[in-house]
Amino acid sequence: MRVLSAALCTLEPQVVSHAAEMFEVLSDPAIYEFENAPPASEAWLKERFERLETRQSTDGAQHWLNWVIRLPSGELAGFVQATVLPINTSYVAYDLASKFWRRGIGRSAVRAVLDELASQYGARTFVAIHKASNFRSHALLCRLGFTVGTLEHDPMFAAEQDEVVMVKTVDSAGSAA
Numbered sequence: 001m002r003v004l005s006a007a008l009c010t011l012e013p014q015v016v017s018h019a020a021e022m023f024e025v026l027s028d029p030a031i032y033e034f035e036n037a038p039p040a041s042e043a044w045l046k047e048r049f050e051r052l053e054t055r056q057s058t059d060g061a062q063h064w065l066n067w068v069i070r071l072p073s074g075e076l077a078g079f080v081q082a083t084v085l086p087i088n089t090s091y092v093a094y095d096l097a098s099k100f101w102r103r104g105i106g107r108s109a110v111r112a113v114l115d116e117l118a119s120q121y122g123a124r125t126f127v128a129i130h131k132a133s134n135f136r137s138h139a140l141l142c143r144l145g146f147t148v149g150t151l152e153h154d155p156m157f158a159a160e161q162d163e164v165v166m167v168k169t170v171d172s173a174g175s176a177a
Helices: 016-026 042-052 105-121 135-143
Strands: 010-013 063-070 076-085 089-096 125-131 163-169
Touching: 010 105, 016 042, 016 076, 042 063, 063 105, 076 105, 089 105, 105 135, 125 135, 135 163
Parallel strands: 089 125
Antiparallel strands: 010 063, 063 076, 076 089, 125 163
């Protein structure tokens, strides 16, 4: 894993030493308007980050890639994560502190990760799943060229009834297909 440069930020491979600063970022209650909850404690987050530093599933079949989003000011704004499957497919997820919404930072960061996944990990299909009510994520993904998956995608990617599967496919050159 390497540091990624994006138009509005830098993405650093997530490590345990990011836990304290990311705890503050992830404690923003606005992030959890549609699902999940803030980390239970900084210690819990540190332990989680330590487990994720393996960068792969226990069987080695999946790459677990996590980057923190660093702004030019030096402040952390959120994260982008990816699970790369052995079938040239990658799940993508992200969280951004609410004070950084609507500035293009999320789109810039996710775009850089998609480019990295295509060029370095051979991903050709990208999947993002969000709650149907999460209009912000839906808009961001549409701007990145994702489209709503078909009904056959829902069970394939384990979407729940109140979730939307978004899919983007690229060719071997990394261009949207």
